[in-house]
Each structure stands twice: as structure tokens, then as C-alpha cells.
Amino acid sequence: MGKTMLEVDHLKTKYITRFGENVFAVDGISLKIEEGKSLGIAGESGCGKSTLALSLMGYYFAPLHYQSGTIKVDGVDITGMKPDEIRKKILGNEIAYIPQAAMNALNPTQKIISFIEDVIRAHDPGASKKEIYDLARERFEILGLPESVLKKHAVELSGGMRQRTVIAISTILSPKVLIADEPSSALDVTSQKMVIKMLRNLMEKGFIKSMIFITHELPLLYNVTDEIMVMYAGQIVEHATAKEMVFDPLHPYSKGLMGSILVPEKGARDAKLTAIPGTPPNLKNPPKGCRFADRCRYAKPACMLHPIAESRLDDGRMYRCYLEEKELREVYQDE
Numbered sequence: 602m603g604k605t606m607l608e609v610d611h612l613k614t615k616y617i618t619r620f621g622e623n624v625f626a627v628d629g630i631s632l633k634i635e636e637g638k639s640l641g642i643a644g645e646s647g648c649g650k651s652t653l654a655l656s657l658m659g660y661y662f663a664p665l666h667y668q669s670g671t672i673k674v675d676g677v678d679i680t681g682m683k684p685d686e687i688r689k690k691i692l693g694n695e696i697a698y699i700p701q702a703a704m705n706a707l708n709p710t711q712k713i714i715s716f717i718e719d720v721i722r723a724h725d726p727g728a729s730k731k732e733i734y735d736l737a738r739e740r741f742e743i744l745g746l747p748e749s750v751l752k753k754h755a756v757e758l759s760g761g762m763r764q765r766t767v768i769a770i771s772t773i774l775s776p777k778v779l780i781a782d783e784p785s786s787a788l789d790v791t792s793q794k795m796v797i798k799m800l801r802n803l804m805e806k807g808f809i810k811s812m813i814f815i816t817h818e819l820p821l822l823y824n825v826t827d828e829i830m831v832m833y834a835g836q837i838v839e840h841a842t843a844k845e846m847v848f849d850p851l852h853p854y855s856k857g858l859m860g861s862i863l864v865p866e867k868g869a870r871d872a873k874l875t876a877i878p879g880t881p882p883n884l885k886n887p888p889k890g891c892r893f894a895d896r897c898r899y900a901k902p903a904c905m906l907h908p909i910a911e912s913r914l915d916d917g918r919m920y921r922c923y924l925e926e927k928e929l930r931e932v933y934q935d936e
């Protein structure tokens with residue numbers, strides 16, 4: 602087993618609305634990522650993926666609040682750190698984050714090299730301009746980005762190039778964990794492929810030690826990550842290897858999401874992806890039983906009665922369902 606880069610234990614975080622209501626967006630999430638490994642997080646819009654990303658980085662600014670659980674990066678517990686301490690000690694060198702639509706967040710009046718100077722100097726105030734330029738040039742070259750980009754402004758770059766540049770800037774300090782939230786979803790297919798290739802390259806070269814890749818585009822994850830975690834209504838409903846999740850999903854919700862991957866035509870795939878009837882529950886007042894029960898075609902009355910605990914198979918695969926593995930496989934086979 603490799604060294605554990607990120608370990609999260611029963612993390613609970615919530616939004617407190619201006620009416621004082623609690624929205625339990627991350628409700629007891631546990632996960633572990635080893636050095637050299639990547640984890641995909643998938644689920645419908647609103648299931649808590651982005652909130653999980655913010656929570657992992659200790660980004661607790663109202664209305665988001667920490668409730669309980671622990672987060673360790675390379676063995677160091679960062680759970681209780683203040684946002685200022687997180688910014689100085691963790692962000693950039695321990696955990697790097699690429700938010701949704703990151704490529705549009707670059708200040709258009711700043712040159713790319715000056716963003717890199719900001720990131721490096723936040724952790725090493727004494728670094729000289731030349732040292733920073735040399736490091737940036739070398740990194741850009743290894744990642745297949747032209748050196749000329751360093752002297753350009755963000756507005757001078759195409760969308761795909763801007764996104765790859767943001768990724769190069771965010772990972773310049775070789776973080777232990779990269780959290781990429783929908784890093785390729787706003788791009789055309791060719792640029793998407795280049796972004797994915799770049800992320801793989803960063804892992805292979807050891808410039809990032811581990812990665813979390815968040816997306817609602819499930820087919821992407823099979824090509825990018827070692828493991829996949831499916832989230833539903835703030836909880837994990839299944840965590841398996843990417844291969845298991847794609848070819849042999851166990852939880853009825855994963856089955857609904859993943860069953861579509863093998864359909865070759867994009868149109869058909871999209872049609873199936875939106876085909877799970879119903880909508881996720883309101884996280885202000887989630888159901889006390891299985892959160893997916895009212896959309897699940899295999900639900901039994903007992904599913905609604907009590908919270909569903911996580912079950913673990915012998916190979917370590919986790920799923921959260923009232924039905925046992927054997928029952929699930931039988932009902933799937935009968936269809």
C-alpha cells in the first residue's frame with residue numbers, strides 16, 4: 602500500500618441559510634487516497650460535490666460551516682486550522698484547487714507569469730523573479746505549454762489554453778492533493794482531451810501526488826481515475842474501483858447513472874443519463890431512511906424506515922443500500 606495522501610473521516614459540513622435553516626450538503630463523508638492514485642466523484646447537480654471540495658480545503662466562509670469529522674493531508678490533521686492558516690500553510694503546496702470555470706477567474710490585466718509569482722511567493726517570499734521564471738518555463742515545457750504563454754495576459758489565450766494554464770499555475774508547487782472541480786466541462790472535446798492528458802501527465806511526472814476529479818460527466822471518470830465515488834444527497838452511496846463502477850455498478854443509483862456509459866452514441870448516452878425519474882431530496886430536511894428510496898425501483902417499505910448504514914464487501918468496495926449484494930444482483934439479473 603502506498604502512503605496515504607488524503608484521509609477524510611466522517612466529515613459533516615452544512616450551509617446555514619439566512620433564515621437559520623441547515624442544509625446538510627456533506628453528511629458523513631469518509632475517503633482515503635494513496636500516493637499516485639486518483640478518485641473521481643460523480644453525482645447529479647446539487648448532491649454536494651462542490652461543497653465537499655470546499656470543505657476538504659477548509660474553506661469555511663459563511664454560509665458554509667464545519668460540523669464534525671477530520672481531514673488529514675499526508676498524516677497532518679488540518680481540520681481545526683483557521684482559514685488564514687490554511688491559506689498560508691496548505692493551499693497551493695499541500696492541496697491545490699481548480700474551481701469550476703477556473704479559466705474565467707484569471708484577472709485579465711495580469712500576465713500569466715505574475716500569477717505564478719503570486720503563488721510561489723505566498724509560500725516562499727524570497728524567491729527571485731529569475732528563479733520563478735526558470736521554474737515556470739521548465740514546468741510549462743514538460744507539460745507541453747509554450748513558454749510564450751508566460752508573457753501573455755489571460756484574454757490573449759483560447760479557452761482550452763487558458764484552462765491548461767490555470768492548471769499549470771495551480772500545481773506549480775507540486776501539491777500532495779489536487780482537487781479539480783469539473784475541470785473540462787466547459788470545453789470543446791479536443792480541449793477536454795488535452796486537459797485530461799495534462800492531468801495524467803502531472804500525476805505521472807509526480808507534480809501532483811494524488812487527485813480528486815469531480816464531474817457529473819460519468820464517462821469521463823473511467824479514463825481518468827482509479828476509483829469512483831458516487832454521491833447522492835450529501836452522502837456516498839457507492840465507492841469502488843473505476844472498472845467495477847463502470848462494468849458492475851451495485852447501488853441502484855450508480856446503476857442508473859453508470860449503466861449508460863457503454864452506450865456509444867453521445868445523444869443516447871445523454872438521454873439515459875437524465876432518465877432516473879424524480880428529483881433528489883431537499884437537504885434541509887432529508888428523509889430519515891434511504892435518501893434515494895423514493896426514486897428507486899427496487900425500494901421496499903423497510904428502506905424508508907431507518908438510515909442506511911454503509912456495507913463493505915470483502916474486496917473493500919463500499920455501498921449504502923438496504924438490500925444485500927446477492928439480492929441486488931438477483932433483481933438486476935431478472936430484468
Ligand SMILES: Nc1ncnc2c1ncn2[C@@H]1O[C@H](COP(=O)(O)OP(=O)(O)OP(=O)(O)O)[C@@H](O)[C@H]1O
Pocket residue numbers: 616617618624626644645646647648649650651652653664817884
Ligand atoms: N450558499 C448556499 N447556501 C445554502 N445552500 C447551498 C449553498 N450552496 C449550495 N447549497 C446547497 O448545497 C447542496 C449541495 O450543493 P453543491 O453545489 O455542493 O452541489 P454539486 O453537486 O456540486 O452541484 P453542481 O454539480 O451543480 O455544482 C445543494 O442542495 C445546494 O442547494
